[in-house]
Amino acid sequence: MLLHTNLPKCTLRSWKKEDKADLVHHANNRHVWRNLTDVFPHPYTEADAEFWITFANKAAPSIHLAIAIDGKAIGGIGIIAGEDIARHTGKFGYWLGEAHWGKGIATAAARAMAAHALSGSLFERLEAPVFAWNPSSMRVLEKVGFVREGVMKRSVFKDGQFTDSVMYALIKNA
Numbered sequence: 372m373l374l375h376t377n378l379p380k381c382t383l384r385s386w387k388k389e390d391k392a393d394l395v396h397h398a399n400n401r402h403v404w405r406n407l408t409d410v411f412p413h414p415y416t417e418a419d420a421e422f423w424i425t426f427a428n429k430a431a432p433s434i435h436l437a438i439a440i441d442g443k444a445i446g447g448i449g450i451i452a453g454e455d456i457a458r459h460t461g462k463f464g465y466w467l468g469e470a471h472w473g474k475g476i477a478t479a480a481a482r483a484m485a486a487h488a489l490s491g492s493l494f495e496r497l498e499a500p501v502f503a504w505n506p507s508s509m510r511v512l513e514k515v516g517f518v519r520e521g522v523m524k525r526s527v528f529k530d531g532q533f534t535d536s537v538m539y540a541l542i543k544n545a
């Protein structure tokens with residue numbers, strides 16, 4: 372499943388081999404890594420980028436897309452499909468290169484991705500656990516319509532410390 376969406380601020384499209392250098396450039400950043408799961412490597416090498424670009428295009432029913440401006444990848448957005456009884460729940464995530472923060476890009480990308488995912492039959496629920504120290508991501512989700520469901524105390528061990536995460540969710544037709 373691929374989404375090719377031209378938004379006012381960016382395009383969501385499949386990852387391409389040609390994105391490797393841009394992916395390393397934007398992803399190799401501690402401030403990005405610190406707000407993501409440890410599946411996201413740090414430092415972020417060319418080999419990591421090559422692996423990701425191949426993996427992202429074979430992940431169905433999960434969806435992983437590049438966020439691009441003027442054809443160049445500046446970040447990523449994705450939905451990981453759950454399994455078993457959670458198979459209609461998608462874990463929603465996104466990141467941008469730090470030079471592009473604060474311009475409404477993540478909000479535009481997240482709004483388009485969520486609308487696309489909930490227009491199909493697979494996802495009934497999209498959920499995004501956000502580290503308690505990440506208010507800008509909470510704001511992105513709130514602007515898109517996600518609802519704050521609660522705080523999961525000390526559910527995360529990241530960057531050498533325990534922290535709370537805040538669960539946000541968007542339910543189809545709610």
Ligand SMILES: CC(C)(COP(=O)(O)OP(=O)(O)OC[C@H]1O[C@@H](n2cnc3c(N)ncnc32)[C@H](O)[C@@H]1OP(=O)(O)O)[C@@H](O)C(=O)NCCC(=O)NCCS
Binds near residue numbers: 407
């Ligand atoms: C989180 C992230 C995706 C936000 O991207 P972005 O394009 O800067 O987000 P937007 O510009 O669309 O919206 C950010 C909002 O947060 C607000 N914000 C920024 N810093 C804030 C803070 N410290 N406290 C509260 N709100 C804050 C902005 O004012 C804006 O809200 P507004 O439009 O109402 O003014 C980006 O910072 C990033 O990639 N971070 C690293 C990875 C990450 O955190 N991913 C999400 C994991 S859950």
